[in-house]
Amino acid sequence: MRTGAVFGRPVLRREDSRFLKGEGVYVPDVRLPDAAEAVVKRSPHAHALIRHIDISEAAAAPGVVAVITADDLTDTGVYRPYHKSPPAFANLLQPLEKGHDVPLLAAGRVRRVGEPVALVVAEDRYLAEDAARLIRVDYEPLEPVLDPEAGLRPEAPVIHDELGDNVQSRVGVVVGDPDGAMAAADHTARFGFTIRRQIGSPLGPRAVLARFDPVEGLTVWSATQMQHLARKVIGGILGVAEDRIRVICPDMGGSFGGGVYYEDILIPYLARRVGRPVRWVEDRTENLVNARHARDQVHDVEVGFDSRGRLLALRDRILVDMGIANFYGLVVPYNTISHLKSQYRIDNYEAAATCVITNKTPNAPARGAGRVTAAFVIERVLERVARRLDLDPADVRRVNLIPADAMPFDTGVPYRDGKPSVYDSGDFPAQLEMALEAIDYQEFRARQARLRAEGRHVGIGISAHMEGTGFGPPESAIVRVDGSGAVTILSGSNNHGQSHETTLAQVCADALGVDIETISLRDGDTALIRQGGGTFASRTAVTGSMAVAGAARKLRKKAIKMAAHLHGVEVDGLTVFGGVIRDGAGARITTLAELARTTGDGECTGGRAGLEAMDSFASPTVTWASGTHVVTLEVDRDTGQVELERYVIAHDAGNIINPAVVEGQIVGGVVHGIGNALSEEAVYDEAGNLLSGSFVDYRLPRAIDVPPIEVHHQEFPSGLNDLGIKGCGEGGTVGAPAAIANAVEDALHPLDLRITEMPLQPEKILRYIREAEAASRGQAAGMERW
Amino acid sequence: MTETVQVTLLVNGVEHALAVEPRLILADVLRERMELHSIHLGCEEGICGACTVLLDGEPSTSCLILAVQAEGRSITTLEGLDGDPTMTGLQAAFHENFALQCGFCTPGVLVNLFSLLEDRDPSAPPSEVEVRTRLNGNLCRCTGYQSMVAAAMQAARSGSGHEDP
């Protein structure tokens, strides 16, 4: 455990006051005089040719400023999704990665429901929607491809001609000798798992506001997680120099995955074209049909194990339903592959994933990207192995967990950066025991037996997760002090609920030696700092903190040097605390504020003006956070409804900057995972329409749907950064669906449920119950079942 | 029947006479014409509760009310509760319990919980089930609700929550 004056303490959130008064400024709250409002006309077809678009009536409608279709986009570049892995990775695993253009507006053909077909700019949203209804599009429907297996069939229509077929990418890894180990195993089994499509669903829909000035260039306010990347993409496609684009992300209503979308490019384009600021505010139906679809994988798993339940070999063939484009390369499929072995020692492992293009919304990373599915698969496998051998599921985990003395542990599976996946620190067996003790596993088993005798079905489920955190480009920070002693952090990160104004200030306070009250953070704006990675992949606590700490330390060193020079004392022994610089005897020499004023008067020392420093940090590779989840619940056998009873998670995020903030991230993550486990499903009909297109049908967990959640912290510092931090933004989500599915299965035991899908709505549970009942009748009649 | 209708809305205690198109949604009037930005639009279908206001004292989703329907009625938004002792106590409890993250749902949550706690005897605070049931009118994707429930119960126990220093 590392603590400083404020590092490690539950400092109250410094960003709260504006939000508590309703004074947060989200993109739709930014007002520019004369701004017009854009609406996107979207495809109602999953796959169709566009024969003709008639905009005449819409263009003449009241209040309309402009109507734009693909024919008008002659002055933009193309959007070609990023699709190449870094060379270190590509050379190692030789993945297949194919690229294709994505039209900003559908040209000649639509490939999914919700694809942008035209844009209307009008005086307000009501008028823009009126006009959008008047755009007449003559479609010729084509056969859609709506599941990846169908997409692979030779007779399947090819969705992007450029690709030749519907395979966009393929990647695989082999560790040890899976064939030999499988053949030699005492027991083998094969499972199919399907993880349905889910949607990130931040509560604040996306929004973009853009202004063009011939001298200033473009200013874009966007609800994106990575402002610097957005600037680069916008600049590239619209042909505007990056330094003539400023992207500002003000307050955001959550995000949970995502990046740069069509509208981030189209709205600035419109502002330039119509010569007025243009605003676009997504509504919920658009958000659900457009943004942050995730999961949607099919797994075919084989496992070899011994009589104690030790996994000797694991093989998984994965199909990922990518939708019409893969904007994030191998992030999702390879996250699944690299997290599948989880906390377990599995020496012989083979996994391969194929990303298939279908006529659906793009599949993208969302909270727990690729890892939710990995945890679901491996934890379901362990549960089935325990059932098959009639062992306690906790015991089966115990024999498979990587022991503490094996840390740091190389899984043998390269990470996405091409480096080895080395779990940097942790004690998984202790984590399991911590969680089991917290829930009182033995007591639960006794109570379960009593309730079972009364005809009630309570169950307990365990799952573990690993989370590679802190991935991606460097993060940068500038720390400066003004003449009043006010400290400002400028960060390239992006705060959309993660409490950076508090946690990064905590890091800065200790590293610089100032009171946290003197610090304020600004981030999410390309004008603040040259480089920024942004906030995703549970990275800011790792990369953002290290950049801030680096800049603050540099600044402290600089201040000490200046103090020594100006006051004629030795550098050695000078300390900074509470903004005051003292000598070794504790005598006050000067303050940071005084130094800042001195330089402000031009009396700089050493030729370096300003009490300001900058630093950047990229994690050498990912830090590995981990968690063990245990949930208890009751199943209504008549209706399939589940009532969650208690949820415990033991979690290691390395050194913790602020335990209350970390707990908030984990509890929020668990509840996201509860939705993923039980109620959230993006349902498409056979024509490719999204049926769950509103919050009536896409069901986020509500307050009554969630049980008390207890978080227990382990703190095994990461060895990859000197603050010892690991990320924690997604782990809560990652482990929850597996734990809940296992608990449902446990609740109905000895009825032998075979849960192969998530999410588990009551209807599905009732179907599993009926299948199990039928099978147990079959077994009584002498039929084999595995 | 006319194209625009004259309405008088009593918003946060102040009368506003406006000409509105009948189709104009109350939430849009509050946000766009009165710049009451505590009103957030999360679903525009009455599910998420980010636009919750008090309509004659009852929590209501302003995304499912036409401005013309609110003629002559009293509308209170979070801005209008600024300084109210119950609201101040609730806001303080939210801060102390880390009951918000991105802040988007927060104003609607506060207004809804305010109506649960207002005029309530601190010796008979609502049960956890009661708080959670009331919060069904608000979706939050960040916090997992637990901290909000704790904050609401803390505020309820301390009455106005306004402990004078």
Place this chain on the structure above:
Amino acid sequence: MKPPRFSYAAPATVREATDLLDSSGGRARVLAGGQSLIPMLRHRLLEPEALIDLRRIDGLRDICLDDARRLRLGAMVTHHALQRWASDQGQDLLVDAAAHIGHHSVRAIGTVIGSLAHADPSAEWGAVALVLDGVCRVAGPGGERELGVEGLFTGPYSTSLAGSEIITSLTLSLPPSCTGAAFSEVAPRPGDPAVAGAAAAVSLDGPCVESARVALIGLAPTPCRAPSVEAALSGSEASVGIEAAAQAVENDIAPIGDIHGSEEYRRRVAPVVVARALRSALVRAEGDRP
């Protein structure tokens, strides 16, 4: 998701309202609370020429109970107002049913009669009104008429009302003594649209069921009675007859599957909700013995 353009009137009398509806030639809609109508407008599933708002008409917010235990609700009575009244009066069936409707904020604005007129096959009040012999007072250009709730629903989201008619009030016959009434529902989660629900009123004569009324939601194109269940129960010994009677529900239903629940799931849980409603009705009937 902004509504299309329409004109608007808030007449002061029922007569004016029906005249306005009549003159619109069926292209106007009645607005009460708007909790079903406004979402449909937002999705532009409806594009009415005009909305006729009932809010200014006197007396439509009244809730009156007469000496014959007939409860009359005006067209602007909200779910919330009825819930509060029922809770004060100990009317369990009404309290149970109201608790399943959306959430607090929706109940504060949405109206009971608006819900009936919307004719959602899964709406709770449909079953309640059928069990309590609901009668609608319907005003039209030609005057007023009475319409039993069983004659109101003609299909999903459709009623027998003419385009210029308005339901101005609903009369429910509250259960007599020795009668227990209850409501049970299965939804994907509480507050979600019902997959199956049952309202039941059971009158006891000693240990036996003298009469039973059961109505269902989510299990047919409209809310409907469950005559097979009622027949199976009638005269049976209450404590033993419930399970078998609940199974008889399969003869009374014709569920339509949708995203909330497939046809098969609805069939599966139909007897469950019927049995649960009957069981709690029975407990209440026993508690209600003089």
